[in-house]
Amino acid sequence: xxxxxxxxxxxxxxxxxxxxxxxxxxxxxxxxxxxxxxxxxxxxxxxxxxxxxxxxxxxxxxxxxxxxxxxxxxxxxxxxxxxxxxxxxxxxxxxxxxxxxxxxxxxxxxxxxxxxxxxxxxxxxxxxxxxxxxxxxxxxxxxxxxxxxxxxxxxxxxxxxxxxxxxxxxxxxxxxxxxxxxxxxxxxxxxxxxxxxxxxxxxxxxxxxxxxxxxxxxxxxxxxxxxxxxxxxxxxxxxxxxxxxxx
Amino acid sequence: xxxxxxxxxxxxxxxxxxxxxxxxxxxxxxxxxxxxxxxxxxxxxxxxxxxxxxxxxxxxxxxxxxxxxxxxxxxxxxxxxxxxxxxxxxxxxxxxxxxxxxxxxxxxxxxxxxxxxxxxxxxxxxxxxxxxxxxxxxxxxxxxxxxxxxxxxxxxxxxxxxxxxxxxxxxxxxxxxxxxxxxxxxxxxxxxxxxxxxxxxxxxxxxxxxxxxxxxxxxxxxxxxxxxxxxxxxxxxxxxxxxxxxxxxxxxxxxxxxxxxxxxxxxxxxxxxxxxxxxxxxxxxxxxxxxxxxxxxxxxxxxxxxxxxxxxxxxxxxxxxxxxxxxxxxxxxxxxxxxxxxxxxxxxxxxxxxxxxxxxxxxxxxxx
Amino acid sequence: xxxxxxxxxxxxxxxxxxxxxxxxxxxxxxxxxxxxxxxxxxxxxxxxxxxxxxxxxxxxxxxxxxxxxxxxxxxxxxxxxxxxxxxxxxxxxxxxxxxxxxxxxxxxxxxxxxxxxxxxxxxxxxxxxxxxxxxxxxxxxxxxxxxxxxxxxxxxxxxxxxxxxxxxxxxxxxxxxxxxxxxxxxxxxxxxxxxxxxxxxxxxxxxxxxxxxxxxxxxxxxxxxxxxxxxxxxxxxxxxxxxxxxxxxxxxxxxxxxxxxxxxxxxxxxxxxxxxxxxxxxxxxxxxxxxxxxxxxxxxxxxxxxxxxxxxxxxxxxxxxxxxxxxxxxxxxxxxxxxxxxxxxxxxxxxxxxxxxxxxxxxxxxxxxxxxx
Numbered sequence: 008x009x010x011x012x013x014x015x016x017x018x019x020x021x022x023x024x025x026x027x028x029x030x031x032x033x034x035x036x037x038x039x040x041x042x043x044x045x046x047x048x049x050x051x052x053x054x055x056x057x058x059x060x061x062x063x064x065x066x067x068x069x070x071x072x073x074x075x076x077x078x079x080x081x082x083x084x085x086x087x088x089x090x091x092x093x094x095x096x097x098x099x100x101x102x103x104x105x106x107x108x109x110x111x112x113x114x115x116x117x118x119x120x121x122x123x124x125x126x127x128x129x130x131x132x133x134x135x136x137x138x139x140x141x142x143x144x145x146x147x148x149x150x151x152x153x154x155x156x157x158x159x160x161x162x163x164x165x166x167x168x169x170x171x172x173x174x175x176x177x178x179x180x181x182x183x184x185x186x187x188x189x190x191x192x193x194x195x196x197x198x199x200x201x202x203x204x205x206x207x208x209x210x211x212x213x214x215x216x217x218x219x220x221x222x223x224x225x226x227x228x229x230x231x232x233x234x235x236x237x238x239x240x241x242x243x244x245x246x247x248x249x250x251x252x253x254x
Numbered sequence: 255x256x257x258x259x260x261x262x263x264x265x266x267x268x269x270x271x272x273x274x275x276x277x278x279x280x281x282x283x284x285x286x287x288x289x290x291x292x293x294x295x296x297x298x299x300x301x302x303x304x305x306x307x308x309x310x311x312x313x314x315x316x317x318x319x320x321x322x323x324x325x326x327x328x329x330x331x332x333x334x335x336x337x338x339x340x341x342x343x344x345x346x347x348x349x350x351x352x353x354x355x356x357x358x359x360x361x362x363x364x365x366x367x368x369x370x371x372x373x374x375x376x377x378x379x380x381x382x383x384x385x386x387x388x389x390x391x392x393x394x395x396x397x398x399x400x401x402x403x404x405x406x407x408x409x410x411x412x413x414x415x416x417x418x419x420x421x422x423x424x425x426x427x428x429x430x431x432x433x434x435x436x437x438x439x440x441x442x443x444x445x446x447x448x449x450x451x452x453x454x455x456x457x458x459x460x461x462x463x464x465x466x467x468x469x470x471x472x473x474x475x476x477x478x479x480x481x482x483x484x485x486x487x488x489x490x491x492x493x494x495x496x497x498x499x500x501x502x503x504x505x506x507x508x509x510x511x512x513x514x515x516x517x518x519x520x521x522x523x524x525x526x527x528x529x530x531x532x533x534x535x536x537x538x539x540x541x542x543x544x545x546x547x548x549x550x551x552x553x554x555x556x557x558x559x560x561x562x563x564x565x566x567x568x569x570x571x572x573x574x575x576x577x578x579x580x581x582x583x584x585x586x587x588x589x590x591x592x593x594x595x596x597x598x599x600x601x602x603x604x605x606x607x608x609x610x611x612x613x614x615x616x617x618x619x620x621x622x
Numbered sequence: 623x624x625x626x627x628x629x630x631x632x633x634x635x636x637x638x639x640x641x642x643x644x645x646x647x648x649x650x651x652x653x654x655x656x657x658x659x660x661x662x663x664x665x666x667x668x669x670x671x672x673x674x675x676x677x678x679x680x681x682x683x684x685x686x687x688x689x690x691x692x693x694x695x696x697x698x699x700x701x702x703x704x705x706x707x708x709x710x711x712x713x714x715x716x717x718x719x720x721x722x723x724x725x726x727x728x729x730x731x732x733x734x735x736x737x738x739x740x741x742x743x744x745x746x747x748x749x750x751x752x753x754x755x756x757x758x759x760x761x762x763x764x765x766x767x768x769x770x771x772x773x774x775x776x777x778x779x780x781x782x783x784x785x786x787x788x789x790x791x792x793x794x795x796x797x798x799x800x801x802x803x804x805x806x807x808x809x810x811x812x813x814x815x816x817x818x819x820x821x822x823x824x825x826x827x828x829x830x831x832x833x834x835x836x837x838x839x840x841x842x843x844x845x846x847x848x849x850x851x852x853x854x855x856x857x858x859x860x861x862x863x864x865x866x867x868x869x870x871x872x873x874x875x876x877x878x879x880x881x882x883x884x885x886x887x888x889x890x891x892x893x894x895x896x897x898x899x900x901x902x903x904x905x906x907x908x909x910x911x912x913x914x915x916x917x918x919x920x921x922x923x924x925x926x927x928x929x930x931x932x933x934x935x936x937x938x939x940x941x942x943x944x945x946x947x948x949x950x951x952x953x954x955x956x957x958x959x960x961x962x963x964x965x966x967x968x969x970x971x972x973x974x975x976x977x978x979x980x981x982x983x984x985x986x987x988x989x990x991x992x993x994x995x
Contacts (some may be wrong), residue, residue: 060837082839090837100639112628113840194791293933293940301934344964362782369785376790377961379798381932386788387755393786394652394762400782408768414754419744427746457923538913545720551661563660587745589714
């Protein structure tokens with residue numbers, strides 16, 4: 008089972024005082040899958056994802072990430088995952104190249120591998136002319152693509168993306184998804200949250216979170232069929248309407 | 255007017271909901287009053303003395319007894335080994351040493367010059383000279399008892415009166431300084447940061463596109479700090495009168511009037527800083543580094559202004575707190591009226607008007 | 623080890639790129655070290671005196687001469703109205719008044735004793751105390767001279783005498799700046815260390831980059847080391863500049879004690895201090911909070927360190943605070959080693975205490991620093 012599943016959660020829960028942000032969720036993500044993690048604002052997506060990355064301790068329940076226990080082996084998990092947060096979180100006062108070298112370095116890439124990866128990455132992103140510039144001066148779309156590339160620089164088994172394309176124009180979003188597909192083809196499991204339903208269609212399977220619980224989980228086609236609607240937009244609307252927590 | 259009150263209410267809510275700001279506002283002044291009032295003074299109590307007694311007779315015992323009876327000194331050790339002095343100074347276990355020569359008796363009766371050696375650790379020159387003069391006074395006293403019955407044919411007797419502060423408390427000088435420091439800190443730092451915060455978060459834009467007059471917006475930001483400062487002043491005054499036995503000789507009304515001028519002056523300064531910067535961090539740095547440290551050093555309450563080099567003394571003239579410090583001392587301690595401080599008052603008013611003028615001009619430029 | 627290298631490279635690049643931070647780090651200390659000792663001068667000099675002489679006799683003249691020629695006082699006014707002199711006091715133009723009553727000489731000769739009145743502006747207690755004691759000793763001298771004359775003319779028996787000779791070790795010129803400069807250097811190192819270290823970490827929290835670090839397998843202690851080493855280096859750098867450039871060239875302070883001892887203690891102090899900065903950063907979420915907390919503690923640390931007022935003068939409870947303050951120990955060590963040439967054996971206690979502080983703050987901070995919430 009471990010070899011087949013990248014993420015397994017069982018009754019995973021996080022409460023803040025009397026408020027249960029994530030309420031007993033259980034699901035599995037297969038290796039190499041692109042898994043969409045959907046939900047309205049405040050449904051508990053980010054909290055769930057932060058638990059899976061080891062940034063936040065669960066209140067109860069269990070989970071295994073890349074075969075490691077989420078309680079005991081958080082540090083081992085961290086060698087196997089990449090993470091890109093909602094907020095842009097590379098160093099704005101370092102250059103493109105310096106950011107790549109830094110994150111590659113702390114993931115333990117050898118000098119040779121670092122050099123190779125840096126050049127490859129700059130090449131794929133088409134950032135040759137920008138590589139010596141401070142990240143702060145890049146447009147948002149470039150920053151997001153760079154952040155993604157940095158998140159997978161150490162070839163993790165799983166990468167977690169928290170609304171990676173927020174505020175980005177449609178063309179850049181396309182390019183961003185090309186990067187995701189490429190990574191998936193290399194065998195990296197992708198776990199992504201998004202508000203764009205067209206992006207949900209790109210996923211192998213999606214889950215819908217409503218009020219801290221998983222309300223539905225299946226491939227986009229099957230979900231559309233199940234709720235008898237045309238698009239993922241309608242699926243989302245159908246499920247999210249039942250939510251009691253508003254924004 | 256109604257709109258204005260709504261804004262003022264909103265500002266009060268901001269202030270009272272932020273516990274860390276409140277701590278800065280009221281906690282810091284209270285801690286400062288307690289520290290300055292009770293903990294900090296230059297008065298020396300029980301300084302450690304090392305005595306090198308080569309005589310070991312009645313006279314030397316009498317001298318040692320006199321010194322240990324004084325509350326300024328504590329005799330740490332009596333020895334005959336001269337080399338212990340340097341070691342004790344290096345160790346920090348004595349501040350001053352007294353060497354009594356073996357022929358002290360002989361010297362008392364026949365000598366005209368030097369017999370008792372007082373060696374001080376002058377790495378701290380102030381303590382050293384104070385301690386040396388204390389020892390001299392004790393010896394002078396002893397000399398008088400030795401000569402009892404053989405009084406000089408005539409004698410000038412000094413009668414000393416310590417004006418304003420008979421017990422020579424340090425607080426008398428510090429409290430007026432702390433008041434000026436706190437009022438400045440609260441007004442300059444808090445107003446500038448709170449205005450810049452609105453700029454940073456973008457809510458300033460919303461206020462400026464509202465039908466409100468922009469000046470009303472700014473003034474309403476300043477009003478809560480004006481009142482908070484007056485409350486702060488009251489707290490400090492009550493603490494210093496009740497806890498520190500500070501006098502309040504002059505007119506309270508006059509004190510509040512002068513304080514209001516200083517507060518207005520500080521508020522205008524805060525406004526000016528907030529108009530010149532866009533980030534909270536910059537506003538804080540300017541207020542703390544640029545305002546607080548010079549105020550602390552050059553107001554005259556921590557260090558006497560007249561000791562400083564002339565350029566610094568001139569520079570101190572542009573600090574509102576310097577003038578306010580003089581005013582508070584005159585009113586609270588000396589009990590003087592407006593006639594004695596009209597010059598300082600006029601300077602403060604002048605500064606306020608000038609600062610207000612500049613900051614309003616800057617504000618207008620930003621708007622257009 | 624390799625990870626640490628990457629962390630350090632990053633930190634140094636960021637520090638050197640920060641255009642608003644760099645002047646703070648390098649210029650501020652030098653300027654402050656130049657200006658502060660000039661301002662922070664407690665040395666009591668220029669005591670102003672007003673003399674009111676209602677007698678205008680030979681004896682009153684002698685007394686006035688003795689006062690004005692003593693070198694302790696500056697005569698600002700001379701007249702026969704006490705009210706006028708009092709006005710000078712009120713305006714802070716004068717610090718004390720010596721009033722010689724009328725019939726001073728007459729009474730002195732007739733009754734053998736006569737009072738003079740001294741009024742001191744005691745708002746500044748230190749200055750008042752010293753001024754009064756100088757004036758007192760001048761008058762005692764004056765009396766003694768009268769006595770000597772009397773003995774010489776056979777009008778009195780010889781006096782028993784004890785003369786006091788004073789020596790001032792380590793600082794024979796009684797230069798107050800020599801006392802202040804080493805301590806102010808400590809102050810600067812403290813400000814830079816505690817502020818910058820805590821703000822730096824909190825900034826990563828505020829911007830969100832710390833999240834990106836927290837999902838990496840980086841070890842907690844390595845990350846903390848990576849933050850502390852740059853500020854350790856900066857602290858040592860500032861100290862060195864201040865010590866060898868400003869203190870030596872401008873104030874001619876040559877340390878009597880061992881430099882290795884001094885630098886060893888500086889190292890211990892910085893480790894303790896940066897631990898404290900780290901601790902602040904673990905308790906604050908925003909730079910504004912960190913700044914407020916740091917400012918509050920800095921204020922207490924500075925006032926309660928014996929920098930401006932001697933610790934011996936504090937009441938018992940305040941001494942406890944002073945001796946729970948790491949700054950106190952470093953200031954003492956600086957003054958001891960630099961000014962008096964104290965040696966290792968003289969400061970062993972200080973060393974143990976500072977090691978204690980370093981362990982205490984760093985353990986607390988590391989325990990409180992969490993990669994997960």
